[in-house]
Amino acid sequence: MHRRPRIGPGDRIDYRNMSLINRFISKQGKILSRRINRLTLKQQRLITLAIKQARILSFLPFRNYENEKQFQAQSISIITGPRPRKNRHIPPLTQKFNSNRNLRNSNQTLRNNNWNLSSDC
Amino acid sequence: MPPPMALSISSTAAATALLPTLPPSRSRLRVAPRRAAARVARVVSAGYAAGFYGGAAAAAGGENDEVGDEEGSSSGFGAGLGIGGGGLGMSAAEAALALEEREMPPCPPGLRQYETMVVLRPDMSEEERLALIQRYEELLVAGGAMYVEVFNRGVIPLAYSIRKRNSRTGLPSTYYDGIYLLVTYFTKPESLDALQMRLNADDDVIRSTSFKVRKRKAF
Numbered sequence: 001m002h003r004r005p006r007i008g009p010g011d012r013i014d015y016r017n018m019s020l021i022n023r024f025i026s027k028q029g030k031i032l033s034r035r036i037n038r039l040t041l042k043q044q045r046l047i048t049l050a051i052k053q054a055r056i057l058s059f060l061p062f063r064n065y066e067n068e069k070q071f072q073a074q075s076i077s078i079i080t081g082p083r084p085r086k087n088r089h090i091p092p093l094t095q096k097f098n099s100n101r102n103l104r105n106s107n108q109t110l111r112n113n114n115w116n117l118s119s120d121c
Numbered sequence: 122m123p124p125p126m127a128l129s130i131s132s133t134a135a136a137t138a139l140l141p142t143l144p145p146s147r148s149r150l151r152v153a154p155r156r157a158a159a160r161v162a163r164v165v166s167a168g169y170a171a172g173f174y175g176g177a178a179a180a181a182g183g184e185n186d187e188v189g190d191e192e193g194s195s196s197g198f199g200a201g202l203g204i205g206g207g208g209l210g211m212s213a214a215e216a217a218l219a220l221e222e223r224e225m226p227p228c229p230p231g232l233r234q235y236e237t238m239v240v241l242r243p244d245m246s247e248e249e250r251l252a253l254i255q256r257y258e259e260l261l262v263a264g265g266a267m268y269v270e271v272f273n274r275g276v277i278p279l280a281y282s283i284r285k286r287n288s289r290t291g292l293p294s295t296y297y298d299g300i301y302l303l304v305t306y307f308t309k310p311e312s313l314d315a316l317q318m319r320l321n322a323d324d325d326v327i328r329s330t331s332f333k334v335r336k337r338k339a340f
Contacts, residue, residue, distance in 0.1 A: 015332075016238075016303075056330055057238050058279040058299065 006038055013046040015053035021060070025051060029064040226268055232307040234334040239320065240299035240327040243276050250300065253325055257304070260319060264312030274301035283327050299327050305334070 007013070011020050024037050024047050031051055034044040054060045228234055241250065254271050261269050278298050286293045313331055320329040 053330065053332070055280075057240065057301075057328060058281060058283065059277075061280040 007043055013043065013050055015050045015057065015059065017050070018054070018059060021047070021050055021054055025060065027064060029061045229267055229307055231309065232265070232267060233310060234305070234307050235313060235331055236306075236334050237304045237316070237320070237329060237331040239302045239304065239329040240279075241302060242296065242325050242327060243298040243300055245300065245325060249325070253323075254302070257316075257319075260316065261304075261306055261308060261312075264308060264315060266306045266308035266312065269304065269306040272303040272305075274303065277301050285324075285327055287324055288322070289324070296327050 006023065007020070011017070013020065015021070024032050024039075026032055031048055034041070037044065037047070039047065051060060055062050241253070245253075258269050258271070276298050277300075279296065282295050282297050283299075284293055284295045317329070317331060320326050
C-alpha cells in the first residue's frame, strides 16, 4: 500500500509557512531525518532550508532547552545511579605477573629452537 | 522620479478600478472556502503551530486591518480577505500568508524580485513604525526599486530572546517579542547590499533577512 505523502501538491515550502514546517522538527527543535519524514531529496532540501531561515528570524528555536534540561536530568540519574558491588568484575593482580612470565617462557623457547637449527646445519 | 510616480498612479487607478466591480470579489470569496478548509485541517493536525500563534491572533488581526489602511492598492484585497477569514474561521497566520502570497505584477526588465523580513522593536509606536517604513520605502525607490509592498504581521513572540546593544547609549536590551514586517519589491541586485547595511545599522531593527523570491512550483 502506498503511504500518503506528507506534503500535498498545494503546499508551499517556505519559511513563513509555519504549519507545514512544524511537522518536520522534533520536540527539541531538531530537523528530522529524511527517513523519518518520508520525503524526497528535493523536498527534504527545501524543508531544511526553510527551517534554517525560520530559525534565523526567530520563528523557530534552534534547540528547545526546556525539554533538553529534563532529558539531561534523566540521563545524569541513569549514568551516575548507584550500582551493586557484586556486579563489578575486578581482575586479580596476579594475572599480569603470570602473563609476563608466559612471555618470558615463550622467548626462551624461541631461542632454544634457533640454537637447535644452527646446530643441525 | 517620474516613472515611480506614474507607476504608483497606475496602481491606485487599478485599485480604484477593482474596488467597484462585484464579480471579482464574489469569485475571490468563492475561492476562499476550499483553501481555508484545507488550511484549517492542516492547522488542526499541527497543534503546536496553532498554540504558538493563538496568543498573537488578536494583535495580528488588528495589524492586518492596518495593512489595508496603510496602502491604498491593497485595501480592497485586505478587506476582502479579512471578511472571508472572519466568516470562515481562518487563523491570522494563514490569512497573513494568503495575503502575502498574492500574485505579483510581472517583473520589469533588469530587476529581480526580493523579499525582506524585518523584525522591529515591540515598544515602537505606530508613528515611529510608519516613519521607519516610509524611510525604507524611499531608500528602496532611490536604489531603483519598483512595486514596493509592506505587509505587517503584528507583534509575534520570539522563539528565543534576542539581546541587542544600542549603538548610541551602549545599553543592552533583551527582546522577547517583535513586530514582523515583510517587504516585497523588485530591485537591482546591486542595491540589496546598501539596504542590508542600513538595516543592520538601525537600532529599531532587531533582525532582518533578505531573500530572493524564486518562482518555484508548489508541491
